[in-house]
Amino acid sequence: xxxxxxxxxxxxxxxxxxxxxxxxxxxxxxxxxxxxxxxxxxxxxxxxxxxxxxxxxxxxxxxxxxxxxxxxxxxxxxxxxxxxxxxxxxxxxxxxxxxxxxxxxxxxxxxxxxxxxxxxxxxxxxxxxxxxxxxxxxxxxxxxxxxxxxxxxxxxxxxxxxxxxxxxxxxxxxxxxxxxxxxxxxxxxxxxxxxxxxxxxxxxxxxxxxxxxxxxxxxxxxxxxxxxxxxxxxxxxxxxxxxxxxxxxxxxxxxxxxxxxxxxxxxxxx
Amino acid sequence: xxxxxxxxxxxxxxxxxxxxxxxxxxxxxxxxxxxxxxxxxxxxxxxxxxxxxxxxxxxxxxxxxxxxxxxxxxxxxxxxxxxxxxxxxxxxxxxxxxxxxxxxxxxxxxxxxxxxxxxxxxxxxxxxxxxxxxxxxxxxxxxxxxxxxxxxxxxxxxxxxxxxxxxxxxxxxxxxxxxxxxxxxxxxxxxxxxxxxxxxxxxxxxxxxxxxxxxxxxxxxxxxxxxxxxxxxxxxxxxxxxxxxxxxxxxxxxxxxxxxxxxxxxxxxxxxxxxxxxxxxxxxxxxxxxxxxxxxxxxxxxxxxxxxxxxxxxxxxxxxxxxxxxxxxxxxxxxxxxxxxxxxxxxxxxxxxxxxxxxxxxxxxxxxxxxxxxxxxxxxxxxxxxxxxxxxxxxxxxxxxxxxxxxxxxxxxxxxxxxxxxxxxxxxxxxxxxxxxxxxxxxxxxxxxxxxxxxxxxxxxxxxxxxxxxxxxxxxxxxxxxxxxxxxxxxxxxxxxxxxxxxxxxxxxxxxxxxxxxxxxxxxxxxxxxxxxxxxxxxxxxxxxxxxxxxxx
Numbered sequence: 001x002x003x004x005x006x007x008x009x010x011x012x013x014x015x016x017x018x019x020x021x022x023x024x025x026x027x028x029x030x031x032x033x034x035x036x037x038x039x040x041x042x043x044x045x046x047x048x049x050x051x052x053x054x055x056x057x058x059x060x061x062x063x064x065x066x067x068x069x070x071x072x073x074x075x076x077x078x079x080x081x082x083x084x085x086x087x088x089x090x091x092x093x094x095x096x097x098x099x100x101x102x103x104x105x106x107x108x109x110x111x112x113x114x115x116x117x118x119x120x121x122x123x124x125x126x127x128x129x130x131x132x133x134x135x136x137x138x139x140x141x142x143x144x145x146x147x148x149x150x151x152x153x154x155x156x157x158x159x160x161x162x163x164x165x166x167x168x169x170x171x172x173x174x175x176x177x178x179x180x181x182x183x184x185x186x187x188x189x190x191x192x193x194x195x196x197x198x199x200x201x202x203x204x205x206x207x208x209x210x211x212x213x214x215x216x217x218x219x220x221x222x223x224x225x226x227x228x229x230x231x232x233x234x235x236x237x238x239x240x241x242x243x244x245x246x247x248x249x250x251x252x253x254x255x256x257x258x259x260x261x262x263x264x265x266x267x268x269x270x
Numbered sequence: 271x272x273x274x275x276x277x278x279x280x281x282x283x284x285x286x287x288x289x290x291x292x293x294x295x296x297x298x299x300x301x302x303x304x305x306x307x308x309x310x311x312x313x314x315x316x317x318x319x320x321x322x323x324x325x326x327x328x329x330x331x332x333x334x335x336x337x338x339x340x341x342x343x344x345x346x347x348x349x350x351x352x353x354x355x356x357x358x359x360x361x362x363x364x365x366x367x368x369x370x371x372x373x374x375x376x377x378x379x380x381x382x383x384x385x386x387x388x389x390x391x392x393x394x395x396x397x398x399x400x401x402x403x404x405x406x407x408x409x410x411x412x413x414x415x416x417x418x419x420x421x422x423x424x425x426x427x428x429x430x431x432x433x434x435x436x437x438x439x440x441x442x443x444x445x446x447x448x449x450x451x452x453x454x455x456x457x458x459x460x461x462x463x464x465x466x467x468x469x470x471x472x473x474x475x476x477x478x479x480x481x482x483x484x485x486x487x488x489x490x491x492x493x494x495x496x497x498x499x500x501x502x503x504x505x506x507x508x509x510x511x512x513x514x515x516x517x518x519x520x521x522x523x524x525x526x527x528x529x530x531x532x533x534x535x536x537x538x539x540x541x542x543x544x545x546x547x548x549x550x551x552x553x554x555x556x557x558x559x560x561x562x563x564x565x566x567x568x569x570x571x572x573x574x575x576x577x578x579x580x581x582x583x584x585x586x587x588x589x590x591x592x593x594x595x596x597x598x599x600x601x602x603x604x605x606x607x608x609x610x611x612x613x614x615x616x617x618x619x620x621x622x623x624x625x626x627x628x629x630x631x632x633x634x635x636x637x638x639x640x641x642x643x644x645x646x647x648x649x650x651x652x653x654x655x656x657x658x659x660x661x662x663x664x665x666x667x668x669x670x671x672x673x674x675x676x677x678x679x680x681x682x683x684x685x686x687x688x689x690x691x692x693x694x695x696x697x698x699x700x701x702x703x704x705x706x707x708x709x710x711x712x713x714x715x716x717x718x719x720x721x722x723x724x725x726x727x728x729x730x731x732x733x734x735x736x737x738x739x740x741x742x743x744x745x746x747x748x749x750x751x752x753x754x755x756x757x758x759x760x761x762x763x764x765x766x767x768x769x770x771x772x773x774x775x776x777x778x779x780x781x782x783x784x785x786x787x788x789x790x791x792x793x794x795x796x797x798x799x800x801x802x803x804x805x806x807x808x809x810x811x812x813x814x815x816x817x818x819x820x821x822x823x
C-alpha cells in the first residue's frame with residue numbers, strides 16, 4: 001500500500017510539473033502578440049508621463065504637465081465609426097450630470113490611437129463634444145490629443161489597453177482609465193449599456209472614481225462583471241424547474257395532511 | 271380560561287422541568303431531552319449566541335461606513351461581512367427564533383397538551399439547526415472565505431465566486447429542513463392535541479399565528495431547498511439551469527429564491543405579531559378587540575404573502591402584466607397587517623394599562639412595524655420602486671420590518687415569558703432603561719437609511735460619495751447606542767436567571783391563557799391533569815363578572 005501510494009505520489013508530481021510547464025509556456029507564448037482587442041487592468045501601476053502629444057490647436061504638450069489632478073484617460077480615434085463617439089458623448093453627458101468642476105476637480109484626456117490623425121481632426125471632434133455638454137467648461141479641461149505611433153504604443157501598453165489595426169480602422173474596447181496626478185492607475189470604469197444599446201456611465205460611479213482617484217486610492221472594477229447578462233435569451237429549462245417545484249409542492253402538502261391525519265400523538269406521549 | 275382541577279394542582283410541589291431528573295444525567299439531560307420546554311431553551315441559547323455574532327457583524331459594517339472611503343476593511347471583507355450578517359440574522363436568527371423558542375416552550379402549554387406531537391422530531395430539528403449554523407461558522411474559518419454574494423445568493427455571481435458558497439448553501443438547505451420539521455410538528459400539535467373544550471376559536475392568538483406560520487414553513491421552504499440544491503449542482507456540474515453562459519436563466523433563480531424568501535418575511539413577522547397579540551390584552555386587562563379578525567388576518571397574510579414575490583424583481587425584468595399583478599397583490603397584503611395594528615390599538619383603548627417592559631416593547635413593535643410596513647407600500651408601487659431598487663431605502667425598510675418587528679417582538683416575548691420559564695424576575699428598572707436605549711438607538715441607526723436611500727446611496731457598497739457622510743455618521747453613532755442597549759438588556763436578563771427575585775405565583779402578569787395557570791416554572795409534562803377549557807383566552811371582563819357571581823352564590 002505504501003509503495004503504491006509512493007508511486008501515485010511520484011506520478012502525480014511529474015504530471016503536475018508537466019502541467020505547470022505547459023501553463024508557463026502557454027503564457028510565454030500568449031504574452032507575445034496574442035493580445036487582441038482587450039483591456040488588461042494594470043491597477044496600481046504607473047503610466048509613463050514623459051510622453052509628448054499634440055493637442056487640438058497643434059501645440060506640443062508633455063503629459064506630465066497635463067496630469068496635475070485626477071485625470072481620466074480615454075483611448076479612442078476621432079474618425080471612428082464605431083463606439084468611440086457614443087462613448088465620448090456619454091462622457092460629455094456625465095460631465096453635465098455631476099456637480100464636479102471639470103478643469104478644477106478633474107481633467108479628461110482623449111488620446112487618439114491612430115497616429116495618422118491630425119490636430120485638425122481632433123479640433124473638430126472637440127468642438128462637437130463640447131457642444132454636447134450642457135454647461136460651459138474650461139477649454140483645457142478636456143484635451144483631444146494626437147501623437148506618433150511609438151508614444152501611442154507605449155502609453156496604451158502601460159495602461160493595458162490592447163487594440164488591433166484592421167482594414168477600415170481599429171478593433172478596440174471602450175473604457176475610462178482614472179489616474180491620479182502621479183500617473184498611478186486607480187480605477188477602470190467600463191461603461192454599461194442601456195436597453196437602447198447606448199453607453200451609460202452612472203454619474204455617481206464617475207464622481208466616486210474621481211474623488212477616490214484624488215486620494216490615490218486604487219479601486220477594483222465591478223461594471224465588467226455586470227455586463228455579462230445583457231441581451232440574452234435562456235435556452236429554457238424553466239418549465240422543467242417549475243414542474244419540479246410544483247410536484248414538490250403537491251407532494252409536501254399531501255404528506256403533511258397525511259401526517260396530521262394519521263399521527264397518534266396522544267398515545268405516543270403518555 | 272379557568273379550570274378547577276388546575277387551581278388545586280399548582281399548590282403542590284412537583285419538580286419543575288428544570289429540576290426534573292430523567293434517565294440521562296448532566297448535560298445529556300438537556301442534549302437528549304425530548305421535553306419541548308428544554309428544547310425551547312436549547313434553541314434560545316443557540317439563537318442568542320448567533321444573534322451576538324450577527325450584531326457584531328452589523329456593528330462592524332456600520333463602523334466601516336463611518337467614512338466615505340473605507341474605514342476598517344477592504345471591499346472583499348466588507349462583502350463577506352454583509353453576507354454573513356444577512357445569512358445569520360435571516361436564516362439562523364429571525365426565521366426560527368420565535369416559533370423555535372417560544373412556540374416550542376408555550377404552544378403545548380397554551381393548548382393544554384403535554385408536549386408537541388413529535389417530541390423526537392423536535393429534538394432532531396434542533397440538531398439540524400445546530401449543524402446548519404456550524405456549517406456557516408465553518409465557512410468563515412476555512413480557506414476560501416465566507417460567501418460574499420449577499421444573503422440572496424444571486425446568480426451568476428453565486429456560481430462564479432471562489433468563496434465557500436457550497437458550505438453556506440448547504441447550511442441554508444439544512445436549516446430549511448429544521449424549519450419544515452418544526453412547522454410540521456406545530457401543525458400536527460394544533461390539529462390533534464388541543465385540550466378538551468379548546469375549540470379553534472378558543473386558541474390563544476399566538477397559537478393561531480404559529481399555525482399560519484407553520485403552513486408557510488411547510489409549503490415554501492422546500493422551494494428554497496431545491497433552488498439552493500440546484501445552485502450547488504450548477505457550481506459543481508455546470509448543468510446550465512441558472513448560469514447564462516451555459517444557457518441557463520438567472521431570472522429563474524430570482525423567481526425561485528423569492529418564492530420562498532418573500533413568504534419567509536411572513537414566517538419572520540407573523541409569530542412576532544402573535545406575541546404582541548398576547549401581550550397587549552394582558553397589560554391593558556382587556557379582551558382583545560376583534561379576535562377572529564386577528565386570527566384570520568394571520569391566515570390571510572400567509573395566503574397573500576405567498577403570492578407577491580415578484581415585487582423583489584420589478585427592476586430585473588418581467589412582463590408589464592406580471593409587474594402590475596405583483597404590485598397589486600403587494601398592496602393587498604397590507605390590509606391584514608393593518609387590521610392587526612388597528613385591533614391592537616383598539617384593545618388598548620380604555621384599558622387599565624400597566625406600562626411594564628413587555629408592553630413597552632409591544633408598543634415599540636407597533637410603531638416601528640408601522641414605519642416598516644408603510645415604507646414597504648412605497649416600494650410596492652411600481653414606478654417608485656424602480657427608483658428605490660438597491661438603495662439604502664430597502665435596507666432601512668427591511669431593518670424596520672425584521673428588526674423593528676421580529677427583533678423587538680422577540681425582546682417583548684423575552685420580557686413577558688422569561689420569568690415564567692425560569693421562575694425569576696429581571697430588574698424592571700434596568701429593563702426599561704435598556705428599552706429606551708434600544709428604541710432610540712434603533713431609530714437613530716436605521717431612520718437615516720430612508721434619507722440616504724432617497725438621496726441615491728446604493729446598498730452593499732463599502733465606499734460612498736462624501737455627500738452621504740453626515741447620515742452615515744449619524745447612523746453609526748446610533749448603532750453604538752443600540753449595541754449598548756442590547757448589551758444592557760441581555761445582561762439584565764442573564765443576571766435575572768442567577769440573581770433575580772424568585773417568583774412563586776403562577777400568574778405573574780395577570781394573563782388568562784393556560785400558561786399562566788400552570789406552575790412557575792412549569793412541571794415536566796406541564797399539567798398534572800389535562801385541563802378542560804371553558805372560556806376563550808382573553809375574557810377579562812367576563813371573568814370579573816363570574817367571580818362576582820360566585821361570591822354572591
